[in-house]
Structure formats: structure tokens, C-alpha cells
Amino acid sequence: MAYRATAFTENRKAQTRSRLLKEATRLVSRAGFRGLSIAQVASASGVATGTVYRYFPSKSELCIAVFEQATQREIDAVKAASRLPRPPLQQLEQAFDCFIQRALKNPHLAYALIAEPVDPGLEQTRLVYRGRWAETFAQLIQQGIDQGALAQQPAHLVGTALVGAMAETVIIPLQQARHEAGNHTPVTQAHCRQIIDFCRHAVLQTEPSS
Amino acid sequence: MAYRATAFTENRKAQTRSRLLKEATRLVSRAGFRGLSIAQVASASGVATGTVYRYFPSKSELCIAVFEQATQREIDAVKAASRLPRPPLQQLEQAFDCFIQRALKNPHLAYALIAEPVDPGLEQTRLVYRGRWAETFAQLIQQGIDQGALAQQPAHLVGTALVGAMAETVIIPLQQARHEAGNHTPVTQAHCRQIIDFCRHAVLQTEPSS
DNA sequence: CAAAGAAATGAATCATGGTTCACATTATGG
DNA sequence: CCATAATGTGAACCATGATTCATTTCTTTG
Numbered sequence A, B: 001m002a003y004r005a006t007a008f009t010e011n012r013k014a015q016t017r018s019r020l021l022k023e024a025t026r027l028v029s030r031a032g033f034r035g036l037s038i039a040q041v042a043s044a045s046g047v048a049t050g051t052v053y054r055y056f057p058s059k060s061e062l063c064i065a066v067f068e069q070a071t072q073r074e075i076d077a078v079k080a081a082s083r084l085p086r087p088p089l090q091q092l093e094q095a096f097d098c099f100i101q102r103a104l105k106n107p108h109l110a111y112a113l114i115a116e117p118v119d120p121g122l123e124q125t126r127l128v129y130r131g132r133w134a135e136t137f138a139q140l141i142q143q144g145i146d147q148g149a150l151a152q153q154p155a156h157l158v159g160t161a162l163v164g165a166m167a168e169t170v171i172i173p174l175q176q177a178r179h180e181a182g183n184h185t186p187v188t189q190a191h192c193r194q195i196i197d198f199c200r201h202a203v204l205q206t207e208p209s210s
Numbered sequence C: 001c002a003a004a005g006a007a008a009t010g011a012a013t014c015a016t017g018g019t020t021c022a023c024a025t026t027a028t029g030g
Numbered sequence D: 001c002c003a004t005a006a007t008g009t010g011a012a013c014c015a016t017g018a019t020t021c022a023t024t025t026c027t028t029t030g
Helices: A007-031 A038-045 A049-055 A059-081 A088-105 A107-114 A120-146 A155-179 A189-203 B007-031 B038-045 B049-055 B059-081 B088-105 B107-114 B120-146 B155-179 B189-203
Strands: none
Touching: A007 A038, A007 A049, A007 A059, A007 A107, A038 A049, A038 A059, A059 A088, A059 A107, A059 A120, A088 A107, A088 A120, A088 A155, A088 A189, A107 A155, A120 A155, A120 B155, A155 A189, A155 B120, A155 B155, A155 B189, A189 B155, A189 B189, B007 B038, B007 B049, B007 B059, B007 B107, B038 B049, B038 B059, B059 B088, B059 B107, B059 B120, B088 B107, B088 B120, B088 B155, B088 B189, B107 B155, B120 B155, B155 B189
16 A cells, blocks of 8 residues: 555645636636636646646536536525515515625626626526526515415416526626726616516515506 | 539528528527537538538637527517507617517526627627617717707717616526526516616716806 | 656647638629 | 629638647656
């Protein structure tokens, strides 16, 4: 018996892996998945290109890892923001607001996670997480229904629709801004207010669905 | 003066161009923009690859032309469907329904036009047309407001949100189905009904926005 | 320290598919 | 029919960037 990875080595490997992931995420936040090259990740992390392949079997897998980590972080943040002890409708608004505000904080990452064209492997993963986003909002809606604060409605579908609505109204304008001059945010707080109003009205449907 | 294009030649050129466009659109309807190669377009149209470049300066431009033609066709159809002399709310519902039904008829094309990852040049064009989609619905909403059938609301933003909501609830499930077994449509008419209900409720907001 | 197993290296390789271009073919007008 | 100009051809070219792998360096243990 001449070699067996020791705790120190295992730890170092874990550190390298998370450094790769962190630098890759940083690159994606700057230039999207499109701007992610193995060579860049390697040099930003202080390793050789070949080394990246010791930790991720392919670029696609690396992208997926970046995506999953970053998206899960967003979902967790939104869930945490809506967990405060409030009436269901206010919890929902907290969730909308958190989603939007975080997207504004890191618009490039938001675009990359939700809308940027990506390779098919990642697109499939994104599909899974779109479902999780919808489910996140659907749970809050369902609670509202159960507690009588919201009218009966198909919670999952409405959650899905709201995710789409927020993506379209928040992410797209941010993306447009990137192509135009200046770095000003075209999504003002007033705009955010309107988006949240839209979402509130959408779940506050009063008329029965005939 | 030894040569000047005659009407006959001009006509033949126009025919070739539209054949290229048509075959390219057919390929996109089958396999998305990802499945569009110059070589395939050429052979499907009965010309050599180089010939394609006599009509379109690059693949990107060809994709853009396909996209613009197909999307404009969709927008025109939705506008036509909503032009019937009806109360504003019913006109809107006609528009929603037309959008959804046409997407179901040609799910691959719908996905390609609205959600498929595409190259940056096309993505930019898509951004422009997303605005046109939003504007299409916004006009109907504004009419409803002007006629007192709908509450005061930011028509353009609501139009944008509805486009996002429909895209997310219709296109995404269709796309998921592609990855799974079977070719059955996971979007039933009942599902469509719910989507339209959601959209109606969203514009029928009764509560003033505080 | 020596042996042996892991891990790191990074230049060379490879795959893909858009794009070019020298040449062939066809259309026009005298 | 000839000269001229435009269009068609498709095999060769090229750019990009992921991936590989022979070699080197580092870790572990006896």
C-alpha cells in the first residue's frame, strides 16, 4: 500500500473544485455562459486547462454545475424572503420583490440563468429549474388558497405564468440595456412596483373562472 | 451594353430566394435553428452551398430572415384574430387563444421563435420582436381601458408580462415533451383554458394599485 | 529516500460547420 | 455566334475552442 489520499489532499481538491466553480460563476456573471471558456476558467483559477478536466468531465458539465449552484442560491433566497410570518399575500409579494431585486443586483447573471441561449445540455437542466421556480411560487399560492386568502386557482400553472411574466418584464429589459449605450438600469423601482402589482392582481383574481 | 438583368431572370432569382427561405423555415420547424445548416438548406433547395451565399450574406442573416418572416406571420395572425367586432375583453381572449392554438399547431417552430437558444445576432432580432408581441397585446389592452372595459393599468408592461406568461406556460411544456418519450401533447385544451383564464384575470384587475 | 500512485501541465490534436473562391455555366444584347 | 456579365458550383479552407495525453511534478508510505 503506497498511496491513499489523505484528508489534507482531499480538502485541497475540494478547495480547487470550489475555486473553479467560483471563478466560472464570476465569468458567467460578467459575460454569460457564452463568455465562458475552459482556458479562462483555468487561468483565473491558477491552474492549467487540462486540470479543469480533472474536476469536470466537460465544459457542459461545468456549466451545469455553475447553473445549478447559482440558481439554487436564488431559489433559496426567494424562499427565505417569503418565510417571514406574514399574511400569504404579503409573503408572495416578498417573494416577487426578492426575485426582482436580486435580478437587478446582478443582471448579467440573472440573464444568463434565465434567458441566455445555452447549449442543449444546460438548456435541459434549465428546464428542470424552471419547474422549481414555478413550484416555489405555486407553494405560496397554494398556502394562500388553503388559508382562504386567495381564490381557488391552478396554483402550479399560475406560478409558472408568474415566473414567465417576471422573466419577460425584468430580464429582457436588462438584456436590452446591455446592447445599448450606457450602463444605466432601465428597470426603475417604479417599474418593479408595477410588475409586483401585476403579479398581485393576477393571483387576486376575483371572478370565478366561469 | 451587353447584359442587364431581365424580368425573367429577376423573377427566377426571387423564386430561388423564397425557396431557400421556405426550406430553411421547414428545417427550423423540424429541428430548430440549431438544426439549420447551410448545406442542408442548399440541398433541400436543390442548389449548391455557395449559392446560398448569393442570396444571404451569412448563416446568421438567413436565420434572421427566417425568424422575421415566421414571427411576422404569427403576429399578423393574432392581430387578424382579434380584429373581429367584439367587446375588448373578448378581442383579447381571441388574441390569447390564437397565440396558443398556433403554438400548439407547430410546437417546434413556436419554440424556435420564442425560446430556443440562438446566436447573438438572432437573439437581438428576437428582442425587437418580443417588443412587438408585447405591443400587439398592449394595444388591445389600451383599447379596453379607453372604452372603460378595463381598469387603468400600464398597458405595455401588462402586455409584456402576458407574453412572458404565455411563453412560459405554453412553449416550455411543449419543449419538455420533446425530451421525453412519446409525441403526445402535454398541453391539453383544458390547460389552454386555464392559461386564458389567467390572462383574463390578470387584465381584469379590480383593485386599484394602491 | 525510493517506489508507486495521483494529479497537474499545456502544447498538440480534433471536430464542426460556416465561408471562400477559382472555375464552370448560363443569360443578355449586338 | 461572340463578348460580357452575372450566377451557380462544391471542394478546400479556416476559425474557434473544447479535448486529449505524454510528460512532469507532487503525495504518500515503507
